[in-house]
Amino acid sequence: MSATPALSVMFFASDATAPGADRYALVRDASVLADDLGYQAVWLPERHFDPFGGLFPNPSVLAAAVAALTRRCHIRAGSVVAPLHDPLRIVEEWSIVDNLAGPGRVGLSIGSGWNTNDFVLAPDRYEGRVERSRAAVDELRVLWSGGRVERVNGSGRTVSVVTQPRPASAELPLWLTASGNPETFAAAGRLGTNVLTHLLGHGFDELSGKIGVYRDARAAAGHDPATGQVTLMLHAALVEGDPVGVAGYPPLRDYLKSALRLEMRASAGGGAVSGGRRVALPDLPEALIDELIDERARRFCTEASLIGSASDCRRMLARVAAAGVDEVACLVDFGPPATEVSGTLRGLAEIMAGAGSAAR
Numbered sequence: 001m002s003a004t005p006a007l008s009v010m011f012f013a014s015d016a017t018a019p020g021a022d023r024y025a026l027v028r029d030a031s032v033l034a035d036d037l038g039y040q041a042v043w044l045p046e047r048h049f050d051p052f053g054g055l056f057p058n059p060s061v062l063a064a065a066v067a068a069l070t071r072r073c074h075i076r077a078g079s080v081v082a083p084l085h086d087p088l089r090i091v092e093e094w095s096i097v098d099n100l101a102g103p104g105r106v107g108l109s110i111g112s113g114w115n116t117n118d119f120v121l122a123p124d125r126y127e128g129r130v131e132r133s134r135a136a137v138d139e140l141r142v143l144w145s146g147g148r149v150e151r152v153n154g155s156g157r158t159v160s161v162v163t164q165p166r167p168a169s170a171e172l173p174l175w176l177t178a179s180g181n182p183e184t185f186a187a188a189g190r191l192g193t194n195v196l197t198h199l200l201g202h203g204f205d206e207l208s209g210k211i212g213v214y215r216d217a218r219a220a221a222g223h224d225p226a227t228g229q230v231t232l233m234l235h236a237a238l239v240e241g242d243p244v245g246v247a248g249y250p251p252l253r254d255y256l257k258s259a260l261r262l263e264m265r266a267s268a269g270g271g272a273v274s275g276g277r278r279v280a281l282p283d284l285p286e287a288l289i290d291e292l293i294d295e296r297a298r299r300f301c302t303e304a305s306l307i308g309s310a311s312d313c314r315r316m317l318a319r320v321a322a323a324g325v326d327e328v329a330c331l332v333d334f335g336p337p338a339t340e341v342s343g344t345l346r347g348l349a350e351i352m353a354g355a356g357s358a359a360r
Helices: 025-037 059-069 087-101 116-121 129-144 182-191 204-220 250-266 286-303 310-323 338-359
Strands: 006-010 041-044 074-081 106-111 149-152 158-161 174-177 194-198 230-238 272-274 277-279 306-308 327-331
Touching (some): 006 025, 006 338, 025 338, 041 327, 087 129, 087 149, 129 182, 204 230, 204 310, 230 250, 306 310, 310 338, 327 338
Parallel strands (some): 006 041, 230 327
Antiparallel strands (some): 272 277
């Protein structure tokens, strides 16, 4: 665990760009700036068939573009929805990125997926998706190292295949994406992967306990408990003002509303709790949506993000470090204009440089 967590950049925009606009300008520009400022990594997600996250149906394609634009930062998938893909295909695509980027820059976080509509690509894999995602970890490692796996070919014969091109890096760093279930943290420990998580469903006290579960599981499985990396995604924007006032920050509210509407579309008999009662998400009235957004925005700005003043962000980074987090993936493309994003990246880099000097 680091005294001061490393900083990375993460993308997961809702596609609200006008027709004909350059949808990937912010990804390109922010990645280059992050590379120049010394950020550890650029994280690119996978999402299908919805405006929320819809810019990112294939992280490896965008990662290849980022590899060509950057020199030193790591380039990571956060996350690959493993049940949607054969591990053979994952290794083929990311081996290309690894060769383009140069050794030691590629990493993948493996997610099981949750949005049912994503699984129109593989509807038979939705049930059992968690088990499939964890099973993929071992096969990805085998394939990356040059091992063979068996598959049935077009003539019905079982054949042994090895992926091409061979990667430039000897090892493929892997994360397991954990939404909050302690068992996922334990599974990451047993598998010897890193962890990618967020604060959307739990607070710092719970997170600290789950990181403890992760490190205990690493030790029990024979992995060094101190070497696993815990990455925490946090929305990031340097905004002056008191936290309650910042909760009215329009880009954040628009983003949260877009996320909630995705939950509503994806909900099939589930629901959200409001006022002590369970309300089916597809039937939420607009007034109740605004109430939920108010609640979420306040929580984000006071205890679950890097949205606020420089002093607010310093305090949050101290809390993050105390919880046992090694890296913060700053989600920056949730709506602020490009000039604000660049200001945020520069400001956070200055905060971290100051923290590093103080620690030394």
